[in-house]
Amino acid sequence: MIDEAQQESIETPDRQDIKAELLKAVKDLPPMPKVLFKIQKLLIDPNSDAKQIAGYIETDQALAAKVLRMANSPFYGMTGKVSSVQHAAVILGFKTLGELTMLAGFSDLMGKKLPGYGYNSDELWRHSLAVALASRIIAEKINPELSNEALTAGLIHDMGKVILDPYVLDRREAFDVFVENENQTFLIAEKHVLGFDHAEIASEICLKWKFPDSLALAIKYHHNPSRSNGNEMAFILHLADYIAVLSGSGYGYDEILDVREEGTEEFLSIHQQDMKKIENLILESIFKIEAELTM
Ligand SMILES: [Fe+2]
Numbered sequence: 079m080i081d082e083a084q085q086e087s088i089e090t091p092d093r094q095d096i097k098a099e100l101l102k103a104v105k106d107l108p109p110m111p112k113v114l115f116k117i118q119k120l121l122i123d124p125n126s127d128a129k130q131i132a133g134y135i136e137t138d139q140a141l142a143a144k145v146l147r148m149a150n151s152p153f154y155g156m157t158g159k160v161s162s163v164q165h166a167a168v169i170l171g172f173k174t175l176g177e178l179t180m181l182a183g184f185s186d187l188m189g190k191k192l193p194g195y196g197y198n199s200d201e202l203w204r205h206s207l208a209v210a211l212a213s214r215i216i217a218e219k220i221n222p223e224l225s226n227e228a229l230t231a232g233l234i235h236d237m238g239k240v241i242l243d244p245y246v247l248d249r250r251e252a253f254d255v256f257v258e259n260e261n262q263t264f265l266i267a268e269k270h271v272l273g274f275d276h277a278e279i280a281s282e283i284c285l286k287w288k289f290p291d292s293l294a295l296a297i298k299y300h301h302n303p304s305r306s307n308g309n310e311m312a313f314i315l316h317l318a319d320y321i322a323v324l325s326g327s328g329y330g331y332d333e334i335l336d337v338r339e340e341g342t343e344e345f346l347s348i349h350q351q352d353m354k355k356i357e358n359l360i361l362e363s364i365f366k367i368e369a370e371l372t373m
């Protein structure tokens with residue numbers, strides 16, 4: 079069996095080419111939708127308010143329509159009562175409107191089919207949504223200041239898969255042979271075949287989209303937070319990923335996500351009974367939100 083240190087030392091010419099191509103693909107990625115970028119900034123600015131968020135939402139008609147539909151969904155308990163984005167700002171308030179907008183905005187980016195990974199069109203999105211909700215709940219429990227950022231981190235933590243997918247599709251056989259013969263995870267196979275795993279690529283996307291460095295680091299280590307130098311968000315994402323899988327929002331076979339690093343719960347002071355509660359909460363939330371976002 080090849081261990082991870084050996085992975086890094088195997089640098090074939092083909093892999094060097096792929097690595098360069100992947101970095102270019104990240105570089106060529108369009109910027110984060112402007113309105114989401116602005117709203118993300120407002121969400122961590124203590125001087126901003128819901129009306130400002132509403133103002134930005136109104137600049138993007140498709141987003142505004144989606145936000146309104148969600149605001150009227152059973153999840154937010156306002157069925158049929160919210161008539162405009164400004165109205166939503168008054169009824170829902172700063173935090174909820176911001177959260178709902180990030181969910182609405184990222185649902186398009188993450189709703190793609192990924193044939194390389196074998197995901198249907200809503201599979202990446204459903205998993206990302208579950209991890210986002212679980213991350214926010216964990217953050218609220220242990221460090222409420224991180225809760226908005228935790229939601230975004232959860233939404234984009236696996237976005238590297240969107241970039242890697244066509245490369246995986248072209249080399250699917252090499253992946254399957256490696257996973258089978260070496261008895262390794264798909265995550266390790268990404269690194270072995272392509273030179274980068276999806277967490278590293280997602281972290282590059284964060285940097286390109288000018289997210290804080292600490293968030294890029296958290297995403298880079300969401301599968302192995304013990305290497306993150308104590309980055310709280312990396313541990314939050316790691317546990318949220320695990321809870322999402324427990325709740326049935328995993329991917330099936332390509333990541334061994336039912337394994338979590340030892341010491342994760344201890345680091346976050348989250349207990350077994352908390353995990354069960356979070357699992358139930360996200361199940362309930364996903365059920366209510368999903369219908370509105372996949373329409
Ligand atoms: Fe991941």
Ligand SMILES: [Fe+2]
Nearest residue numbers: 209235236319
């Ligand atoms: Fe994940």
